[in-house]
Amino acid sequence: MAEVETNQKKKRPFYKENVPLLMQGNEACALGALAAGCRFFAGYPITPSTEIAEMLSRLLPMFGGRFIQMEDEIASIAAVIGASIAGAKAMTSTSGPGYSLMQENLGYAYMTEVPCVIINVMRGGPSTGLPTKVAQGDVMQSKWGTHGDYFPIVLMPSSVKECFYYTVKAFNLSEKYRMPVTLLSDEVLGHMREIVNLPPPDELEIVTVSKPFEPPEWYKHFEVTPDYLSPMASFGEGYRFHLTGLTHDEYGFPTAKRNEIITKLEKLRLKTARHLDELTDVLVEMMDDAHIMVVAYGSTARAARQAIRIARKKRFKVGLIQPRIMWPFPDKIVREYLENVDLVIVPELNQGQVIREVKRLRQRHIRIIGLNRFDGELITPQQIVEKIKEERH
Amino acid sequence: MAEQVSNVTHKYLRPKKTFPNVWCPGCGIGIAMGALIRAIDTLELDRNEVSIVSGIGCSARIPVYLDFNTLHTTHGRAIAFATGVKLGNPRLHVIVISGDGDLLAIGGNHFIHTARRNIDITCILINNYIYGMTGGQYSPTTPFAKNASTAPFGMVEQSFDPSDLAISSGATYVARGTVYHASQLSRLISQAIQHKGFSFVEVIANCHTQYGRLNREGSAVKMIQWQKECAVPVSTAAKMSPEELEGKFVIGKLHEVFRPEYVSEYQKTIDRFSREEKSDQQLQES
Numbered sequence: 001m002a003e004v005e006t007n008q009k010k011k012r013p014f015y016k017e018n019v020p021l022l023m024q025g026n027e028a029c030a031l032g033a034l035a036a037g038c039r040f041f042a043g044y045p046i047t048p049s050t051e052i053a054e055m056l057s058r059l060l061p062m063f064g065g066r067f068i069q070m071e072d073e074i075a076s077i078a079a080v081i082g083a084s085i086a087g088a089k090a091m092t093s094t095s096g097p098g099y100s101l102m103q104e105n106l107g108y109a110y111m112t113e114v115p116c117v118i119i120n121v122m123r124g125g126p127s128t129g130l131p132t133k134v135a136q137g138d139v140m141q142s143k144w145g146t147h148g149d150y151f152p153i154v155l156m157p158s159s160v161k162e163c164f165y166y167t168v169k170a171f172n173l174s175e176k177y178r179m180p181v182t183l184l185s186d187e188v189l190g191h192m193r194e195i196v197n198l199p200p201p202d203e204l205e206i207v208t209v210s211k212p213f214e215p216p217e218w219y220k221h222f223e224v225t226p227d228y229l230s231p232m233a234s235f236g237e238g239y240r241f242h243l244t245g246l247t248h249d250e251y252g253f254p255t256a257k258r259n260e261i262i263t264k265l266e267k268l269r270l271k272t273a274r275h276l277d278e279l280t281d282v283l284v285e286m287m288d289d290a291h292i293m294v295v296a297y298g299s300t301a302r303a304a305r306q307a308i309r310i311a312r313k314k315r316f317k318v319g320l321i322q323p324r325i326m327w328p329f330p331d332k333i334v335r336e337y338l339e340n341v342d343l344v345i346v347p348e349l350n351q352g353q354v355i356r357e358v359k360r361l362r363q364r365h366i367r368i369i370g371l372n373r374f375d376g377e378l379i380t381p382q383q384i385v386e387k388i389k390e391e392r393h
Numbered sequence: 394m395a396e397q398v399s400n401v402t403h404k405y406l407r408p409k410k411t412f413p414n415v416w417c418p419g420c421g422i423g424i425a426m427g428a429l430i431r432a433i434d435t436l437e438l439d440r441n442e443v444s445i446v447s448g449i450g451c452s453a454r455i456p457v458y459l460d461f462n463t464l465h466t467t468h469g470r471a472i473a474f475a476t477g478v479k480l481g482n483p484r485l486h487v488i489v490i491s492g493d494g495d496l497l498a499i500g501g502n503h504f505i506h507t508a509r510r511n512i513d514i515t516c517i518l519i520n521n522y523i524y525g526m527t528g529g530q531y532s533p534t535t536p537f538a539k540n541a542s543t544a545p546f547g548m549v550e551q552s553f554d555p556s557d558l559a560i561s562s563g564a565t566y567v568a569r570g571t572v573y574h575a576s577q578l579s580r581l582i583s584q585a586i587q588h589k590g591f592s593f594v595e596v597i598a599n600c601h602t603q604y605g606r607l608n609r610e611g612s613a614v615k616m617i618q619w620q621k622e623c624a625v626p627v628s629t630a631a632k633m634s635p636e637e638l639e640g641k642f643v644i645g646k647l648h649e650v651f652r653p654e655y656v657s658e659y660q661k662t663i664d665r666f667s668r669e670e671k672s673d674q675q676l677q678e679s
């Protein structure tokens with residue numbers, strides 16, 4: 001349902017286009033947001049995500065947007081949702097503790113189907129944990145963080161360039177599916193510098209939520225359409241609709257009628273479940289003849305990519321599966337490849353989160369083992385290669 | 394007169410939202426809602442450009458009945474959502490409706506910071522000294538020694554004076570009214586909406602079902618009479634000693650100052666950049 005449009009040629013460029021630029025992952029996220037049309041940011045300082053806020057506080061007013069530093073993360077996500085309802089593409093960035101604080105209002109945004117983007121630059125947890133060190137401990141939180149039954153979209157880039165493109169993609173998906181989209185970055189990705197060439201924004205595909213055609217009297221803010229995606233009016237456009245976190249009917253008014261409750265909650269599931277093709281984004285490498293499969297994501301996927309090359313030289317038939325959209329989990333692809341392998345290694349910067357998803361898809365006896373690191377350091381390619389050797393002896 | 398009043402009210406009620414409403418018969422919230430509607434009507438605001446935002450509680454149910462851009466959010470966070478709505482579309486008149494538990498307990502931090510920022514939002518607090526919807530637990534405004542379902546032996550905490558709190562947090566317009574003085578309340582609300590900056594109106598209201606029952610204060614009518622007896626207009630209060638004011642409360646406009654308003658101050662930065670951009674272009678063209 002969403003409309004695809006190209007950015008209008010900006011007189012003032014967001015960044016130097018098509019020239020090699022050295023930048024951090026966090027900076028690439030900020031520029032990706034601008035290119036995607038983000039015009040509102042609300043946030044609260046937190047390591048290691050703060051550079052995104054700092055950069056947007058400078059850039060947003062230059063392009064007619066607004067930045068505000070709120071009193072906490074609860075208020076930040078609330079303001080982001082409010083701005084989005086009023087018609088601005090909006091985002092926030094944070095890290096573990098802040099992401100925890102945002103969960104209740106994130107649930108509100110899932111329930112009221114409000115597009116917005118949350119960048120969580122992961123650090124060690126639980127609690128204050130390791131503020132300046134890398135971890136991948138929030139993968140399951142990004143799926144199950146708020147109460148109730150909901151079906152999130154979560155993206156995980158693994159390079160500075162991907163930080164840019166996946167921030168754009170996060171906005172596009174959030175506009176199309178009318179829901180919050182979380183981008184999980186991490187401390188290493190956020191602070192690492194790489195050379196990137198950014199395209200002019202008008203060469204990017206930019207999606208903006210589709211607007212209703214019908215007159216206000218007929219408008220249903222949560223209309224159940226054949227593809228489960230509803231057009232969205234904004235406050236101030238003459239539609240005067242009501243939004244509530246209470247279970248509601250297609251107009252948005254609270255309801256306790258059984259059929260309306262079911263319709264609403266199923267819509268939350270079906271709007272992603274009916275579009276799994278578009279919501280599958282997996283990088284598959286060297287899997288054609290592989291007997292060993294490495295499932296890795298985010299910054300760990302960088303080590304895994306190198307590791308499979310080293311292991312191949314040592315004649316191990318190993319390949320890599322890297323989900324770049326983590327949720328919804330790419331069940332179909334992973335299940336397909338599980339058919340042909342007898343060993344799966346899941347390196348993660350936590351004590352085993354995504355490995356549970358892989359095990360869930362196991363149809364027959366296959367050895368699935370984790371390689372876990374949670375001391376604030378990255379998993380190295382050598383560690384993965386060692387693990388493969390260990391298993392094969 | 395009564396007919397005129399109800400005509401005005403009906404003009405702004407949602408045709409799809411049929412009554413009965415959620416409130417107990419005689420609840421003060423309905424009167425406060427009427428006062429808000431009349432204020433908006435007198436100001437002749439375009440209803441497409443009015444947004445009403447609320448949190449959780451009895452008073453937070455007001456927006457669903459009103460034919461504006463309405464947002465019923467999470468507990469305590471209405472004012473933070475409202476900040477986003479205002480910044481997402483600064484043309485909107487943004488009005489927050491809240492209760493004493495919602496605004497001052499769970500939402501206390503957002504309240505003081507939004508007041509401090511002096512953003513052009515109007516906040517109406519319906520103060521009935523108790524959590525009504527959840528069954529009569531004590532709130533930050535429950536007076537000392539009064540009863541609540543979670544203060545069965547009397548309140549041992551001290552309470553907030555919401556208007557004082559608003560003034561010291563930086564609100565630039567602060568008024569107090571009651572649901573007994575309904576037409577004055579309309580006037581105060583319309584002044585608050587017109588004021589440029591963060592404006593705050595505290596409405597003393599009756600919750601006879603919870604507060605009244607637990608404290609043996611009688612029916613809705615009796616509680617509203619108490620408001621009449623204890624309310625002292627600002628001008629009269631000025632001539633009274635603190636002892637004479639003991640047990641009473643002051644109504645009317647309590648405070649109004651003018652300080653730079655957040656949205657328009659931020660706009661200056663945006664405008665500066667767009668001016669620079671224009672002059673850059675002119676330079677290039679010449």
Ligand code: SF4
Nearest residue numbers: 416417420451525600
């Ligand atoms: S419980 Fe109290 S505040 Fe709530 S509707 Fe009843 S009288 Fe009003």
